[in-house]
Amino acid sequence: DTVMTQSPASLAVSLGERATINCQSSQSLLYTSNNKNYLAWYQQKPGQPPKLLIYWASTRESGVPDRFSGSGSGTDFTLTISSLQAEDVAIYYCQQYYSSPVTFGQGTRLET
Amino acid sequence: QVQLQQSGPGLVKPSQTLSLTCSVSGGSISGGGYYWSWIRQPAGRGLEWIGRLYTSGYTKYNPSLKSRVTISGDTSKNQFSLMLTSVTAADTAVYFCAREPVAGTDNWFDSWGQGTPVIVSS
Numbered sequence: 001d002t003v004m005t006q007s008p009a010s011l012a013v014s015l016g017e018r019a020t021i022n023c024q025s026s027q028s029l030l031y032t033s034n035n036k037n038y039l040a041w042y043q044q045k046p047g048q049p050p051k052l053l054i055y056w057a058s059t060r061e062s063g064v065p066d067r068f069s070g071s072g073s074g075t076d077f078t079l080t081i082s083s084l085q086a087e088d089v090a091i092y093y094c095q096q097y098y099s100s101p102v103t104f105g106q107g108t109r110l111e112t
Numbered sequence: 113q114v115q116l117q118q119s120g121p122g123l124v125k126p127s128q129t130l131s132l133t134c135s136v137s138g139g140s141i142s143g144g145g146y147y148w149s150w151i152r153q154p155a156g157r158g159l160e161w162i163g164r165l166y167t168s169g170y171t172k173y174n175p176s177l178k179s180r181v182t183i184s185g186d187t188s189k190n191q192f193s194l195m196l197t198s199v200t201a202a203d204t205a206v207y208f209c210a211r212e213p214v215a216g217t218d219n220w221f222d223s224w225g226q227g228t229p230v231i232v233s234s
Contacts, residue, residue, distance in 0.1 A: 042221075049210075049226060049227050050159070050208075097216065097219050098218070102161045106157070
């Protein structure tokens with residue numbers, strides 16, 4: 001299985017500041033035939049299911065604020081929140097869908 | 113807007129079978145464009161994909177659980193179900209159903225059920 005490693009495990013950022021979460025995969029997630037990276041990002045708040053934020057490593061899901069952005073290619077990816085809002089406090093997960101079974105990172109807890 | 117509503121018992125005895133159902137509204141499990149998956153999350157831990165139902169009725173499972181898992185669909189009720197046999201304490205988790213938009217062999221999950229906490233205990 002493809003192992004997804006997130007860093008840091010937890011992160012404290014002041015409101016209005018930038019938050020950066022990293023995700024590394026044990027194999028490349030770049031499919032060269034279509035030049036797409038098979039990586040998604042989710043936000044999960046307590047007692048709720050995960051919410052899709054980004055897919056194809058950098059495509060924002062409809063309705064997701066543009067302060068959320070994804071970048072990276074191959075094995076190294078980043079989720080950036082440009083200006084942290086109080087409602088962004090949550091756990092964030094990356095997920096690869098390049099190979100089966102799909103696998104998730106262990107999560108990054110974001111706090112203020 | 114699709115909605116996924118889960119149902120099923122929250123307590124299962126060891127060695128017995130866990131059974132959960134996901135009822136879908138606002139979309140059809142037999143329509144094109146989507147697969148239907150089950151995912152679980154042990155307390156304080158990450159997410160584990162269990163398996164999926166294709167619109168054809170075909171299924172695919174995580175090899176780590178394949179020997180104990182059955183996912184099935186009922187198109188007349190527009191719902192799909194999970195059965196996990198011979199459960200142990202290690203199967204204690206929150207179980208989610210989720211929809212996969214079909215972009216490739218495997219995909220992301222764009223809509224989720226509310227989650228069902230399941231405890232395996234006598």
